[in-house]
Amino acid sequence: MRNPWAQTGNYRTSYVQDTTIFANYREIASIVLLLVALCILPLFLERSQVLVLNFILIYAIAVLGLNITTGYAGLISVGQAAFMGVGAYTVALAAPNLPFWITLPLGGFTAAIIGFIVGIPSLRVKHLYLALATLAFQEIFVWVVGRSPALAQGAAIPVEMRNFLGLEIGFRNHNYFWYYVILFVLVLMVMAWRNLLRGKYGRALIAVRDNDRAADAMGMDPGRTKLVAFALGAFYGGVAGGLLAYMQRAVVVEEFTLGRSVALLAMAIVGGLGTVVGSLLGPAFIEFLRLYMERLSEWMKSSAFIQSITPAGVDVASALLPLSFGLVIVLFLIFEPRGLYNWWRLLRSYFRTWPFKY
Amino acid sequence: MKQAMVLATIAFLGLAMAQGRTVNLLWSGAVTGPTSDVGGPYGTGIEDYCRYANEQRLIPNITLNCTVRDDQYLNPNTQRIFEEALDRAKPAMYLGYSTGAMLQLKPLINEVKMPTLPASAHIGLIDPPNNQYMFLPVSSYSEQVVALMEYINRTDKNAKIALVVNPSPFGRAVVDHARRAAQRLGQSIVDVREVGGGNLDNTALLRALDAAGATYIIHQNVAGPVANILKDAQRLGLNRKIRQMGAVYTGGSDLIRLAGDAAEGFLWASSYHTLDENTAGINLQKQLAQRYNRNADTLNSTNYTAGMLAAAIAVEAMRRAAQRFNGRIDNETVYQALIGMNGPNAFRPGFAVSTKAGVEIDFTRTEQTGAEGLRVLEAKGGKFVPVTDPFTSALFRQVRNP
Numbered sequence: 001m002r003n004p005w006a007q008t009g010n011y012r013t014s015y016v017q018d019t020t021i022f023a024n025y026r027e028i029a030s031i032v033l034l035l036v037a038l039c040i041l042p043l044f045l046e047r048s049q050v051l052v053l054n055f056i057l058i059y060a061i062a063v064l065g066l067n068i069t070t071g072y073a074g075l076i077s078v079g080q081a082a083f084m085g086v087g088a089y090t091v092a093l094a095a096p097n098l099p100f101w102i103t104l105p106l107g108g109f110t111a112a113i114i115g116f117i118v119g120i121p122s123l124r125v126k127h128l129y130l131a132l133a134t135l136a137f138q139e140i141f142v143w144v145v146g147r148s149p150a151l152a153q154g155a156a157i158p159v160e161m162r163n164f165l166g167l168e169i170g171f172r173n174h175n176y177f178w179y180y181v182i183l184f185v186l187v188l189m190v191m192a193w194r195n196l197l198r199g200k201y202g203r204a205l206i207a208v209r210d211n212d213r214a215a216d217a218m219g220m221d222p223g224r225t226k227l228v229a230f231a232l233g234a235f236y237g238g239v240a241g242g243l244l245a246y247m248q249r250a251v252v253v254e255e256f257t258l259g260r261s262v263a264l265l266a267m268a269i270v271g272g273l274g275t276v277v278g279s280l281l282g283p284a285f286i287e288f289l290r291l292y293m294e295r296l297s298e299w300m301k302s303s304a305f306i307q308s309i310t311p312a313g314v315d316v317a318s319a320l321l322p323l324s325f326g327l328v329i330v331l332f333l334i335f336e337p338r339g340l341y342n343w344w345r346l347l348r349s350y351f352r353t354w355p356f357k358y
Numbered sequence: 359m360k361q362a363m364v365l366a367t368i369a370f371l372g373l374a375m376a377q378g379r380t381v382n383l384l385w386s387g388a389v390t391g392p393t394s395d396v397g398g399p400y401g402t403g404i405e406d407y408c409r410y411a412n413e414q415r416l417i418p419n420i421t422l423n424c425t426v427r428d429d430q431y432l433n434p435n436t437q438r439i440f441e442e443a444l445d446r447a448k449p450a451m452y453l454g455y456s457t458g459a460m461l462q463l464k465p466l467i468n469e470v471k472m473p474t475l476p477a478s479a480h481i482g483l484i485d486p487p488n489n490q491y492m493f494l495p496v497s498s499y500s501e502q503v504v505a506l507m508e509y510i511n512r513t514d515k516n517a518k519i520a521l522v523v524n525p526s527p528f529g530r531a532v533v534d535h536a537r538r539a540a541q542r543l544g545q546s547i548v549d550v551r552e553v554g555g556g557n558l559d560n561t562a563l564l565r566a567l568d569a570a571g572a573t574y575i576i577h578q579n580v581a582g583p584v585a586n587i588l589k590d591a592q593r594l595g596l597n598r599k600i601r602q603m604g605a606v607y608t609g610g611s612d613l614i615r616l617a618g619d620a621a622e623g624f625l626w627a628s629s630y631h632t633l634d635e636n637t638a639g640i641n642l643q644k645q646l647a648q649r650y651n652r653n654a655d656t657l658n659s660t661n662y663t664a665g666m667l668a669a670a671i672a673v674e675a676m677r678r679a680a681q682r683f684n685g686r687i688d689n690e691t692v693y694q695a696l697i698g699m700n701g702p703n704a705f706r707p708g709f710a711v712s713t714k715a716g717v718e719i720d721f722t723r724t725e726q727t728g729a730e731g732l733r734v735l736e737a738k739g740g741k742f743v744p745v746t747d748p749f750t751s752a753l754f755r756q757v758r759n760p
Contacts, residue, residue: 048442055434146525146552155482155527156461171469175441249465254433254458254526294435297390298428318390321430 019198021191035187042179050175052287054247057182058240059283061189063267064276065236070265071274072197073229074209075122079134080237080264082141085256086111087238088245089145092157100161100246104185107242108235115234122226138258145253154253159245178247185243189236190276196232205229266329272341281340289328293321380421381687382447383408383672385665386439387455387477389428392555393580395612396661397455400477401426403665404453406646407673417677420687423447424669433459437466444470450679450692451475451672457483457528464488473675473693475668475728479606480531481758484726493696493721495668496629496710496729497751499528499578500535502605504754506576506627507539509734509746510601517545520572522563522587524579525552532578532605538757548572557583560590568596577604584608584624585616592620601625603734610660614740624737625745629710629729630663632742639666639708667709671696671719671728674705697723711748 012018022028042050062084069077087107094103121133146154162169169177196202204225207215212222245251263286271282300306300317310316336342385404388397408424411417425443429435436459443449452467454460454476460483467474468488476483481498483489497505503521510517521536523529533550540547548570551563564587567575577584584604591597602624609626617624631640643666647657656662678698679691699705700720710729712718719728731748 046442046445048438048445051438051441146530153527153530155480155530156458156464158465158487160465171444171466248433248437248462250462252433252458252462252527290435294428294430297430301389301428317428318394321391 021194047175050179056283056287058243060280062237062240063279065233066268069229069233072205076131077134078261079138081256081260082138083111083234083237084241086114087241088251091242091245092159092251095159104242108238111238112231112235116231119227119230123223156250156252158250270332272339275341277344278339278341293324380423382423382449384425384443384449385453386427386429388431391430399656399659399662400665403662404669406650407666407669411673450687453668472689493726497732499605500532501751501754502627503532503536504539505751506603511543518548518571519574520549520567522551522577525554529578535757553583557586560587575602577608580607581612588617588620611658621737626735629732630660637708670707696721
């Protein structure tokens, strides 16, 4: 190819080219640019704004995991928050004795083991029935934590890290420090995700999702594939939970309830199931929606006009957030089932082929 | 001429500074979302007291900027709102809300040395570690439950008690203390059940507790689930067999509104005065509710009183800080003012009952509970009336740190 930077189509001629992590140089350049932008972004933001970014990036890691289980393997999971919780509690218990670069993978591996076990019903049941099995795990997790004195019965377990390689971490730089750690972990996880899914295991996931009996007939092992999908998805969740524990300085069970699992699933759907870009766009969209709805709800609650036209006993402001969440998910499922990723794809395609339409 | 202009500018700036100094006070809580039946009136109470404080110039030369934010009962929102406030307009004091969020924020609150008065009365908030800047406006849930057990013991020795608690750290906070208190009082805890919202039929629960021999149920919950249990107990005829009672957020006008006549006889531990009493705080509450056009539900809510009390403590601490530290009002001086609020300097706003020593609100560096007095009230004829004098649970102090 004479000029790889001007590449406008797919010129792959071999299997090796077909399985490259990056499609072309322009993709590499755009990712580098994005990373540079993300690295300098906190310089222009307040601490509390960086906190919002931290939440988005942590949820992005959890959604990446959900995209392996649900997006790629087609196994509906409503227990991702519980996997986050397993990671968070592992980190909380290990943090007093171990450094964070050990506790984080430890949280991930613990969640992966639990994920493997939770995935066992997937060998026998599918679709809604499997979703119910993961729902049961979600509820069992909250129940067990609530009755475990070792886990403070769901009340806070402090997770503090005051020093990293001589750098004092305190109120002033806490959010910034964890932003860069989370970003680094996210990049690693995305790379691992793409690396994993470009190979035979990634294709096996798709094959099992589309038709597990056909996949079986072609020599794949659907059972093992499903279990590993659950374990991998849970690993991502566990790491995300561990990061959340450090970032919030404490672990409380309320962070890992069914509501959070549903929110993560909503992020995956809105972002676009089975895509990296969707795993980033979904959490960002939902978190910003939450922020704007919060403002709108506060305004509605304080507006005399809104209060005067609302029937007594009807709390519209309270209903706004769940209503907007539900509406967004339904609208996406009806009008854009491929999620925000598809808008991103169309936009990118427009600029790539400009000035031509195709 | 030039000199005169400089002098005039300095005089103008000085006047502006003297007149326009603003001090920030932050509250974040569930104005909407889960528990907004508590958070709504609580936030309104804070808002109204702040307006009143500004109108009356309770802190001379200071305008109080009260920010009331809705965290929708979501911990990440509480964290963001708190940090946003620290970034933009550092409050001199923080009035918090939910148990989970407050427990989670404890390390940060301690690090930034922010005096905090949460709506939650979870004892873990003032237990170490990271507890230095946390202050409970009224006695803890654990103390309220132990006080109810002491009340039972006055008339019924060796009582069999069941605990029905919210399935959360808020609910579970009391269980250990109740068990220890039961041991000392010779009572037995026959069962501990967790019941949250959506408990539409409690037949199985009540039959099980009856079968276990429980003659008393102590609730640590919010009013909704308790009201459903009371109605079911009435339907099953168990209201005559099992006496029910609960800690501060179980009772009040909300319970009577939700449970109707099934609430009759319910015993409620509370540190707050009722609306029928003639105290300075309650009179002010009535006056402000009328002045700011608050509806009857808000006026009747104990959570409205609770919000006012929290704001009153904050405003008083700021006033004293300004007086003691030459007008300097920040988190450090307000903390000093708070821990100096004791003995002859105790605060008497008239929202809560006083102890036998005549103290309504006091704090020290190590005693971080404001109103230590509480009463047991009984629902009679559609309202709660006190059936005991104010008292402080001596037993709780023994079981807190055995």
